[in-house]
Amino acid sequence: MKYKIVAIDLDGTLLTDSKEVTNENIEVLNALSHRGVDIVIATGRRYYSAKQFVKKTGLENITILANNGTIVRNMSNDELLVHKYFDEYDFYSLIEEGKRNRLHAVTHVNKYLEGYDMVGEYASLDQRYCNYLHEAGNRYKKVKNLLEYEKPNTLAVVYPGELEELSRFKAEVEQKFDGKFNLYLMQKLVGVSPILEIINSRGSKWIALRDYANQRGISTEHIIAVGDDNNDLEMIEKSGLGIGMKNASEEVKAAADIITKYDNNDSGLGKTLREIFNI
Structure with a gap:
């Protein structure tokens, strides 16, 4: 079968733990691109960060x-192709629910051209919260209260915290807001405490990837998807070939058709694609 799209996660997949791209990964991706294979990046990161x-x-x-x-x-011209914002009422309801649980949210917003991508409350002193917001560099906006932030254009709501409290809050949100959100409890991000990421139920890596392929007349069986964490699970399960990294979560490994022999620090992505495409 000729695969036409390769969808690749960033952290824990294309990137090493030190956030570098190995020479082998670069060589293989460029070889695939020259062959006409469409390389797509599917990431939980904000666009500005992913682009760098x-x-x-x-x-x-x-x-x-x-x-x-x-x-x-x-990426070539920053053209906006798709956006799926939170419903404003749902957004404010979710922020209120977090505050009742003494959790502080960082929101990801579509303000790329205005020079910022995240919004956080400056009153929060939680170190995990500050560490997560710090990742944005100078591309974030501080507000006194997210409940007073108008026209949020919110793409994601992220709660840094301890695994137990986030697991409990995830279950509560799923019960109270049945079907309104997709929730991802992320535990494998290097250098960051666990986070709970919440997005519009109409959005996911897989939905975006499937729609992208459909627009190009490409069947999903001609897609390879590669990832390591639970937000990659759906695209790995539903693509023509799902590849889990050696360093992936157990859930991803169980769903994958192939598990790489090498991890993200040893070009597991590039080595596996080299074998599949005979590069």
Whole structure:
């Protein structure tokens, strides 16, 4: 079977733990691109952050499915292709629920052209919260209260915290807001405490990837998806070939058709694609 799209996660997949792209990964991705294979980045990262890492590959005409597929841009010109915002009422209801549980949210917003991508409350002193917000560099906005932030254009709501409290809150949100959100409890992000990421139920990496393929007349059986964490699970299960990294979560490994022999620090992505495509 000729695979036409390769969808790749960033953290724990394309990137090493030190956030670098290995030479072998760069070589293989460029070889695939020259053969006409469509390389797509599918990441939980915001678009600006993802773009900086993808630049390291030397590839330019890349589509990035950012914020777990709730926003899609073409990297060559930053053209906005898709956005799936929170319903405003649902957004404010979720923020209120978090506050009742003494959890502080960082929101990802579509303000790329205005120069920021995250919004957080400056009153929070929680170190995990500050560490997560710090990742945005100078591309974040501080507000006194997210409940007073107008026209949020929110792509994702993220709660940093302890695994137990986030698991409990996840179950509560799923019960109270039945079907309104997709929730991902992320535990494998290097250097960051566990986070609970919540997005519009109409958005996910898989939905964005499936729609992208459909627009190009490509069957999903001609897609390879590669990832390591639970937000990659659906695209790994439903693509023509799902590849889990050696360093992936147990859930991802169980769903994958192939598990790489090498991890993200040893070019597991590039080595596996080299075998599949006989590069």
